[in-house]
Amino acid sequence: MSQKGNFAKYLNRMGWLFIAPALTLFTVFMLYPIVSSLYLVTRKWKGSTDSFIGLGNFVRMANDSVFWHALGTNFFLMVVQIPIMVVLAMVLAVVLDQGIRRFRGAFRLMIFLPCITSLVAYSVLFRILLQTNGLANNLMIGSGLISQPIAWLNDPFWANMTVIVAMTWRWTGYNMIFFLVGLQSIDREIYEAAEVDGAGKLYQFFRITLPLLVPVILFSVVTSTSGTLQLFDEPNVLTNGGGPANATMTAALYIYRQAFVINTDFGYATAMSYVVVVIAAIFAWVQIRLLGGERK
Amino acid sequence: MKKILTALLALAMLVGVAGLATAQAKKVTVWCWDPNFNGYSMKEAAKVYNAAHPDVTIEVVDFPNSDGVAGKVQAGLQAGGAGLPDIALFQDFQIEQFITSYPGVFADLKAAGVDYSQFASYKVGPMTEGGKVYGIPFDTGSTGLYLRADYLKQAGLNPDSYLKNLTWKDIVALGKIVKAKINKPLIAYDTSGWEFLRMIVQSAGGQFFKPDGSLDLNTPATKAGIQVLKDLNDAGILGMTEGWGNWVSAFNNGDSAGLVSAIWIIGTLKSQPTNAGKWIVLPTPLLNGVAGAQNASNWGGSSWYVFDKSKNKAGAIDFLKSTWASKDPAALGFYNTILKGAGAMGTYLPSRSGSNYVAKDDFFYKSQAVYADFAKWMEKVPALRYTANYTVLGSALTPALSKLFKGELKTPEEVIADAQTGYKQAVSQ
Numbered sequence: 118m119s120q121k122g123n124f125a126k127y128l129n130r131m132g133w134l135f136i137a138p139a140l141t142l143f144t145v146f147m148l149y150p151i152v153s154s155l156y157l158v159t160r161k162w163k164g165s166t167d168s169f170i171g172l173g174n175f176v177r178m179a180n181d182s183v184f185w186h187a188l189g190t191n192f193f194l195m196v197v198q199i200p201i202m203v204v205l206a207m208v209l210a211v212v213l214d215q216g217i218r219r220f221r222g223a224f225r226l227m228i229f230l231p232c233i234t235s236l237v238a239y240s241v242l243f244r245i246l247l248q249t250n251g252l253a254n255n256l257m258i259g260s261g262l263i264s265q266p267i268a269w270l271n272d273p274f275w276a277n278m279t280v281i282v283a284m285t286w287r288w289t290g291y292n293m294i295f296f297l298v299g300l301q302s303i304d305r306e307i308y309e310a311a312e313v314d315g316a317g318k319l320y321q322f323f324r325i326t327l328p329l330l331v332p333v334i335l336f337s338v339v340t341s342t343s344g345t346l347q348l349f350d351e352p353n354v355l356t357n358g359g360g361p362a363n364a365t366m367t368a369a370l371y372i373y374r375q376a377f378v379i380n381t382d383f384g385y386a387t388a389m390s391y392v393v394v395v396i397a398a399i400f401a402w403v404q405i406r407l408l409g410g411e412r413k
Numbered sequence: 414m415k416k417i418l419t420a421l422l423a424l425a426m427l428v429g430v431a432g433l434a435t436a437q438a439k440k441v442t443v444w445c446w447d448p449n450f451n452g453y454s455m456k457e458a459a460k461v462y463n464a465a466h467p468d469v470t471i472e473v474v475d476f477p478n479s480d481g482v483a484g485k486v487q488a489g490l491q492a493g494g495a496g497l498p499d500i501a502l503f504q505d506f507q508i509e510q511f512i513t514s515y516p517g518v519f520a521d522l523k524a525a526g527v528d529y530s531q532f533a534s535y536k537v538g539p540m541t542e543g544g545k546v547y548g549i550p551f552d553t554g555s556t557g558l559y560l561r562a563d564y565l566k567q568a569g570l571n572p573d574s575y576l577k578n579l580t581w582k583d584i585v586a587l588g589k590i591v592k593a594k595i596n597k598p599l600i601a602y603d604t605s606g607w608e609f610l611r612m613i614v615q616s617a618g619g620q621f622f623k624p625d626g627s628l629d630l631n632t633p634a635t636k637a638g639i640q641v642l643k644d645l646n647d648a649g650i651l652g653m654t655e656g657w658g659n660w661v662s663a664f665n666n667g668d669s670a671g672l673v674s675a676i677w678i679i680g681t682l683k684s685q686p687t688n689a690g691k692w693i694v695l696p697t698p699l700l701n702g703v704a705g706a707q708n709a710s711n712w713g714g715s716s717w718y719v720f721d722k723s724k725n726k727a728g729a730i731d732f733l734k735s736t737w738a739s740k741d742p743a744a745l746g747f748y749n750t751i752l753k754g755a756g757a758m759g760t761y762l763p764s765r766s767g768s769n770y771v772a773k774d775d776f777f778y779k780s781q782a783v784y785a786d787f788a789k790w791m792e793k794v795p796a797l798r799y800t801a802n803y804t805v806l807g808s809a810l811t812p813a814l815s816k817l818f819k820g821e822l823k824t825p826e827e828v829i830a831d832a833q834t835g836y837k838q839a840v841s842q
Contacts, residue, residue: 361655362812
């Protein structure tokens, strides 16, 4: 008995030993910042000056229309961009999986390639393409589609469209891969049975493919939602720090600007981060419930 | 064997550490951001210094832009001063944010014996805190209105007749003619910033902040300045661009007939050699109806700062003092060199006797002696109070001006009200 107990103790010790490096890193770089940031929330910490202000940062936040506007931008992008991207990813996946026979690998690569390009590099490229005297406007004017250049980066509405186009370009391929995997896991016999029963392609898509892809759709929406909540690079680089007139300002970008650009206000930035974390947590909880529901 | 190895290793480390220590004492590290401009100027200063002090190494580290330097300095300051250089370059509008947020971080150079009466006074203001003065002023952002003489001729105008003090009303009239005749906007405008308005307000001696640091936008200069922007925009005279690269291509490719900028843009203009002989530079237009307005203003400009905790503080200060703030002929000669080499015009007043200050420049129409002009205008630039909240004000005024251009805001008063609301929300009380 005692022998066995010693062995269990030994295993226990070894277990702790093995996870010690990871645990140390986690404690130093994750746990400690999270705990210490709880303290930051109550401080007015500008540069090296620091004083206690209790809930002052949250009072300020409640009155800060730029912050709420930025959160609104996040939700707007979420509601508009994610459906476009998910539908596009699904359609592309179905076409690649069932529609075409040749060059499938090449097409797959082409569509996937954007999501391994650097966020900053592609934002800069889109900027150059879409500026008033850029290639996009010149081509459209040249072909007679429009008569006046579109202010892709200079008009609040078009700037948001630009961000949506850029995000869709970058992330559609990434999501398409999940749909391709999902499609391959659907049993071909179901389609054969449907064909025997005389179901057309479209009917098959809506009655077989779509219902069986629901878990993939949910997964895709969940990951995109958290990605959009943290959106930073595109508005920072593509539309010059959330411009024009803060039209593309997102929560993450505003937090960064308060801490590092327009103020050195780390306390306020931390307080805003907590609000974003709470919102992200609520979203995650709802979505996990939805995903869990599907599994049963 | 093992013992010998250990001993050897220990010895090697000791020697290494000692070597490092002596090397550090003779080394001054400088952070700046443009190898063709301020980095180049600092290297020229290092050459002059090394002639007398061959044992000192001046290491110039280039960053992609001024935010890169400011961001890394900020990270270093948060880490208790770790990894900071001896000297860093900051934009004049940025520095008060650092002086207020990080008290005692820079070395007091007035106490170290720098004579600030020899520098342009508008440069010394932002770096002064009580009786202390922290920086060594670098370049001037003396402004002018750059116009394409060939476009003016195409529009049936005589470029020479515009080389004089004009007002913004004159420019609106001129812009309308150019727009009507050759369908080009007279001035390329960058919507990602608000420097244009700041430049107009400063030319009239206006301020955005009261002496106590509180915001004051309801001034005659600010109202008149916003009205000028509205008039220019309504007449279709502003060629709208978004961001630096787009702005530069607009005037270098000839989409716009001109721009308002500072002396330091000359290097960028010269990067388009096909435009040689086409540019003229007019004095900054005068703001009508505001008392004390000048045909001169400032745009940009930066200064050098020594960190108080720098390991080689004395060495860094001695280097700056004996190059950037010295009447020694070699030092004055270096100011003359960087003016020609990079279009960098120093703000050390005794330095303006150099030969390049009166030289004609073939890149300009009829070889205009532009440096003499900019130096003359620099003397008239009214001082501007930046305060620690200057960047916050920009984050409120830039969107407000965008709304003015879109027609969502219609009068200067509406723009001011919008910017005030934005400022109150973004600033931390």
